[in-house]
Amino acid sequence: MATATAVGQAVDTARPMTREEKRVILASSLGTVFEWYDFYLYGSLAAVIGAQFFSAYPEATRNIFALLAFAAGFLVRPFGALVFGRLGDMVGRKHTFLITILIMGLSTFCVGLLPSYGMLSAYGIGWVAPVTLLALRMFQGLALGGEYGGAAVYVAEHAPRGRRGFYTSFIQTTATLGLLLSLIIILSTQGYVNTAYPATVTQNPDGTTTTLTAFQVWGWRIPFLVSVVLLAISVWIRLQMQESPAFKKMKEEGTHSKAPLSEAFGQWRNAKWALLALLGLTAGQAVVWYTGQFYALFFLQSILKVDQYTANVLIAWSLILGTGGFLFFGALSDKIGRKPIILGGCLIAAMTYFPLFKVLTANANPKLYAAQGSVEVVVKTNPDECSFQFNPVGTAKFTKECDIAKALLARSAVNYRTEAVPAGTPTTVSIAGKDFAVSDPAFAKAVPAALTEAGYPGANNPDIIKAANPIDIFSGQKLIVVAILTVLVLYVTMVYGPIAAALVELFPTRIRYTSMSLPYHIGNGWFGGLLPATSFAMVAQTGDIYYGLWYPIVIAMMTFVIGLLFVPETKDRDILA
Known part of the structure; x- marks a missing residue:
C-alpha cells in the first residue's frame, strides 16, 4: 500500500496542472485578492475617511473613531469564520464563498457611495453616516x-496529492497582492485627481482656512467604487466553478456533519487540534506576517518619520520582489514538509528582527539613528504613576504626567530611560542634562525644540529617505532599505506559503471548513491585528524603539516550541479519505 501511494503521489507531482485545476486556482485566488483589496482600502485611507464620516469631532477624536471602525473589521473575523465555516461544511464550499465575496464587494462599493457626515447633517441625520460605515466594516470583517477558509479548502480538495502546498500557496499570495493592488490604485488615483482637479479651500469658524486636495474631498471614493468591477469579475468566475470532489463524495455518502460547530469545538478530540493549530501554527505565522508587512510600514511612518508616499513605495517594491516566495515555499513544503518551513520561518524571524530593524533605522533615518546613540534622555518619574499605554482602538485616555512624557517621546522616536523619583515629585524629562517639567504649559513645544538642539533631526530632516516617484529606488540608501523590507517579506512567505495546506490537512473533511477557519482568524485577526498597538505600548513603556519587537519574537518562539513538540507533519495525508 505504501508503495502504491508513493507511486501515485510521484505521478501526481510530476504531471502538469490541468486546465480545470488552473481555473479552480484562478477563481479562488482572484476572488480572494479582490476581498483583501477591499479590506485594505479602508486601512490605507483611514485618516481621509475619518475626516469625512466623523467631522463633527476634533481631529484627534475623529481619527480615534476611524481606527475603531477599522479595528471592528478585525475583531469580527473569527465570528465570520464560525458563521461561514458552518455553512461551508453543511451546504458546500462553492456556494459559501460565493456569498462571502458578494457581501465583501457590495459592502466596499457602498462605502464609496455613502454620504458623508456633512451631507447628512444638513437633514439632521448626520449620525447615520458613521453608524452605517461601522456596519459596513463589520460586514467586511465577517465576509x-x-x-x-473556503478558498483554501476548495483549492486543497481539488489539488493532486503531493502538490497541495504549491496549489494552495496561490491563495497565500492573495493578501499581499490585495495590499499591493490597493496601494497601486490609491497612489494612481491620488496622483491623477490631485493633478487634474483643484484643491478646495474652506473657511473655519475661528477665521483660519483649511485646504483639502481633490482626493481628500471626493477622489478617495474612486478606489471603493472600482471594486464593483472586481466584484463582477469574481462572481462571474466563481459561478463557473463546480463543488469540490471531497465535499461531493461526502454528500453522496451522507457522511457530512449535521452540527459542524459542536462537532469541531464541542468534542475535545477535535477541539484540541484547533487549539494546537492556533498556538503551534497560526499565532506565530500571524505575527511574522504582520511584522513583515504592517508593522514595517508602521515603523517606517510613525517611528522613523518616513513620509506616507515614500513608505508605501518602499513597501510596494518589497512586496513585488518577495511575493514569489509564497509559491517557492509552498512547493518546497510538498517535498520536505509544512512544519520545517513554517517553524523555521518563525525561528529565523525571531532571531534576526533586532539587527534588521536597527539596520533599517540606520539607513532610512541616519540622523535619528545617530541621535539615539548619542543623546541621553531621562524620564524622572514615580513608576507607580505610569500606565501601560495599550490602546488598540484609540479610545483610551492617558493623562498622568508620566504617560504624557512617555507618549511624547515615543511618538518622537526618542530612546530614553526611566529614573525613579519619590511619590509626589513632579515628572520631568531630562535632555542632555537639562530638565523640563511636564506640568509646564510649554512642555509640548519645549521638549521637541530641545531634542532638535541636542541632535535629534527636525521636521525638515534632509537625510531621511524619500522617493520622488514609484521607480525612484535606485540609490544606495533606498536599495538597502528595500532589501531589508524584502527579507521581512520573505519571512512572511516562509510562514504563510504552506499554512493553508497545513491547516487543511490537519482536519477531517466533514468539519474542515469550520475547524481551520477559526484558529486562522483568531491567529491573524487578534494575535496579528493587535501587534501594532501592543508594540507601540511596549515602546512607550520602555523608551526603546525596538522593544516592541519582543511581541512578535515571543509569540513566534512560542509557536516554534509548541509546533515542534505537538503539531504533526501532514504533507502525506490523504484529505479525500
Whole structure:
C-alpha cells in the first residue's frame, strides 16, 4: 500500500496542472485578492475617511473613531469564520464563498457611495453616516472571516496529492497582492485627481482656512467604487466553478456533519487540534506576517518619520520582489514538509528582527539613528504613576504626567530611560542634562525644540529617505532599505506559503471548513491585528524603539516550541479519505 501511494503521489507531482485545476486556482485566488483589496482600502485611507464620516469631532477624536471602525473589521473575523465555516461544511464550499465575496464587494462599493457626515447633517441625520460605515466594516470583517477558509479548502480538495502546498500557496499570495493592488490604485488615483482637479479651500469658524486636495474631498471614493468591477469579475468566475470532489463524495455518502460547530469545538478530540493549530501554527505565522508587512510600514511612518508616499513605495517594491516566495515555499513544503518551513520561518524571524530593524533605522533615518546613540534622555518619574499605554482602538485616555512624557517621546522616536523619583515629585524629562517639567504649559513645544538642539533631526530632516516617484529606488540608501523590507517579506512567505495546506490537512473533511477557519482568524485577526498597538505600548513603556519587537519574537518562539513538540507533519495525508 505504501508503495502504491508513493507511486501515485510521484505521478501526481510530476504531471502538469490541468486546465480545470488552473481555473479552480484562478477563481479562488482572484476572488480572494479582490476581498483583501477591499479590506485594505479602508486601512490605507483611514485618516481621509475619518475626516469625512466623523467631522463633527476634533481631529484627534475623529481619527480615534476611524481606527475603531477599522479595528471592528478585525475583531469580527473569527465570528465570520464560525458563521461561514458552518455553512461551508453543511451546504458546500462553492456556494459559501460565493456569498462571502458578494457581501465583501457590495459592502466596499457602498462605502464609496455613502454620504458623508456633512451631507447628512444638513437633514439632521448626520449620525447615520458613521453608524452605517461601522456596519459596513463589520460586514467586511465577517465576509473575510468566511472567505479564506473556503478558498483554501476548495483549492486543497481539488489539488493532486503531493502538490497541495504549491496549489494552495496561490491563495497565500492573495493578501499581499490585495495590499499591493490597493496601494497601486490609491497612489494612481491620488496622483491623477490631485493633478487634474483643484484643491478646495474652506473657511473655519475661528477665521483660519483649511485646504483639502481633490482626493481628500471626493477622489478617495474612486478606489471603493472600482471594486464593483472586481466584484463582477469574481462572481462571474466563481459561478463557473463546480463543488469540490471531497465535499461531493461526502454528500453522496451522507457522511457530512449535521452540527459542524459542536462537532469541531464541542468534542475535545477535535477541539484540541484547533487549539494546537492556533498556538503551534497560526499565532506565530500571524505575527511574522504582520511584522513583515504592517508593522514595517508602521515603523517606517510613525517611528522613523518616513513620509506616507515614500513608505508605501518602499513597501510596494518589497512586496513585488518577495511575493514569489509564497509559491517557492509552498512547493518546497510538498517535498520536505509544512512544519520545517513554517517553524523555521518563525525561528529565523525571531532571531534576526533586532539587527534588521536597527539596520533599517540606520539607513532610512541616519540622523535619528545617530541621535539615539548619542543623546541621553531621562524620564524622572514615580513608576507607580505610569500606565501601560495599550490602546488598540484609540479610545483610551492617558493623562498622568508620566504617560504624557512617555507618549511624547515615543511618538518622537526618542530612546530614553526611566529614573525613579519619590511619590509626589513632579515628572520631568531630562535632555542632555537639562530638565523640563511636564506640568509646564510649554512642555509640548519645549521638549521637541530641545531634542532638535541636542541632535535629534527636525521636521525638515534632509537625510531621511524619500522617493520622488514609484521607480525612484535606485540609490544606495533606498536599495538597502528595500532589501531589508524584502527579507521581512520573505519571512512572511516562509510562514504563510504552506499554512493553508497545513491547516487543511490537519482536519477531517466533514468539519474542515469550520475547524481551520477559526484558529486562522483568531491567529491573524487578534494575535496579528493587535501587534501594532501592543508594540507601540511596549515602546512607550520602555523608551526603546525596538522593544516592541519582543511581541512578535515571543509569540513566534512560542509557536516554534509548541509546533515542534505537538503539531504533526501532514504533507502525506490523504484529505479525500
